[in-house]
């Protein structure tokens with residue numbers, strides 16, 4: 001498998017604190033139900049941006065293993 | 068109610084065997100005159116293989132059943148001489164609309180790909196479908212082809228032997244016995260043949276009920292497919308509206324698992340649902356209403372010695388994606404040419420094992436697809452509902468989410484990848500026509516390619532040399548010689564050559580590709596013919 005399809009699991013965010021704050025802010029004032037929905041939409045948007053099923057499978061696997 | 072439901076199409080008549088001591092042995096007996104049994108019989112009769120069809124009924128199938136017939140089955144029906152009748156009567160639709168809650172989230176247009184004789188699918192009531200098949204069968208009978216259909220002949224007992232099958236048949240005038248060299252069990256999802264032989268039928272039951280109403284309306288709804296997720300008139304469930312010929316509309320209400328069937332089927336309750344969906348002032352007549360549940364399952368093997376299962380008797384899928392009758396037709400398309408070669412002694416019985424391989428591969432694909440649709444329509448957990456709703460919300464605004472919306476995937480034919488009948492691909496050609504694939508259609512002069520294939524082995528040459536006819540161990544293969552010079556639309560090149568300058572294809576009687584190479588090579592093609600007939 002070429003390296004280009006490998007999931008990045010080392011620090012890659014431009015500014016981790018800013019991103020995290022933006023993510024929290026998006027959920028502010030939402031009910032649990034609204035937050036769950038937002039979360040799901042966000043996930044789908046990001047998945048589409050990535051587009052590559054192999055990468056996405058690796059991401060799902062990494063998420064599963066870390067819990 | 069439409070009177071075709073009540074017309075006996077093959078009324079009971081006393082058969083000669085009922086007055087004879089001697090037990091008669093038939094070449095092929097087909098149990099069941101549903102869409103699949105009738106197609107099998109027509110195919111056999113066209114090939115001059117004697118066939119007897121028995122059915123415990125004498126009419127078309129009752130009630131609301133299949134309405135959506137896809138392109139590949141229509142192409143098969145062309146080969147069976149029944150395609151025109153279906154397409155002329157059927158309605159074509161291209162526009163689909165998807166609703167989520169009270170709003171329309173998006174519409175889609177299924178623009179058909181150009182250069183095919185048949186549309187992507189048509190809507191047609193199953194009773195018309197069966198009526199047209201019976202008519203075709205009668206036509207063949209009138210031509211003197213060896214086919215007979217017996218109504219009110221119910222298979223009551225079966226005995227499987229090494230080289231034949233014994234049948235006990237119940238009739239209004241009592242039972243009689245016959246034998247068959249081969250038996251095709253097309254006796255539906257509840258297959259008595261399967262039950263009597265003690266064979267398995269395993270899979271998944273979906274805990275859901277659907278109310279189907281077929282209504283006759285003089286409404287000016289356009290010819291479109293409307294699908295609702297969680298609509299105000301059926302909270303938490305789904306609904307579907309689909310047009311059929313004669314101003315009949317199929318309306319499907321998902322009901323959920325824990326329901327009171329009798330209550331739901333009361334005309335006043337159906338009326339309440341219909342008005343909530345279509346408006347208080349609609350005028351309609353109820354043609355048929357029923358409640359169904361469904362399952363996705365298949366037999367482990369489709370053939371047990373001389374008994375071969377086809378259609379719903381072998382596999383059952385949820386109706387989402389319309390894969391029941393559509394795939395059953397491809398079963399018989401796959402089976403009959405093989406059975407003919409075996410019966411006529413031109414192929415070993417083991418050729419029939421490839422029916423198992425190829426059609427089980429297809430059944431698994433169909434079960435997978437219809438299970439996925441069901442999981443989208445009926446989320447099984449809180450999180451799957453959250454994800455489903457997120458897809459639908461996004462689909463209103465962003466095109467990317469629309470391919471994730473799954474209210475049933477169009478039935479497309481399986482490619483028999485890895486089939487023992489395929490010869491390894493030796494052409495750098497398009498994937499859609501690789502060995503195992505059904506031949507894609509293409510315009511040819513005033514007609515179409517598929518009308519020139521079928522029923523026999525063909526050597527399709529495109530700007531390549533080959534003999535006009537070759538015979539290999541009892542199998543005659545005839546050449547169809549084409550050139551890109553005559554390919555005014557470019558479809559032939561796109562679908563069969565890609566960037567290659569020439570090609571030779573070996574095509575099976577069911578219009579699937581068996582082998583392909585850039586040019587003729589006698590030894591290799593002879594080997595491919597042997598392979599495609601179970602001899603290597």
Ligand SMILES: Cc1cc2nc3c(=O)[nH]c(=O)nc-3n(C[C@H](O)[C@H](O)[C@H](O)COP(=O)(O)OP(=O)(O)OC[C@H]3O[C@@H](n4cnc5c(N)ncnc54)[C@H](O)[C@@H]3O)c2cc1C
Nearest residue numbers: 099101103123133134135222254255378379389391392393
């Ligand atoms: C609501 C609904 C919607 C559907 N929509 C679609 C769709 O849009 N597209 C699609 O392709 N499919 C659809 N299907 C599936 C389709 O109806 C079936 O796949 C199809 O009818 C199967 O045909 P068959 O010939 O295998 O079996 P059947 O149609 O069930 O025929 C079996 C025949 O065997 C006969 N028989 C049974 N027992 C005996 C016996 N002991 N002796 C003699 N004869 C016997 C019966 O009388 C019957 O005529 C739908 C099904 C339902 C319920």
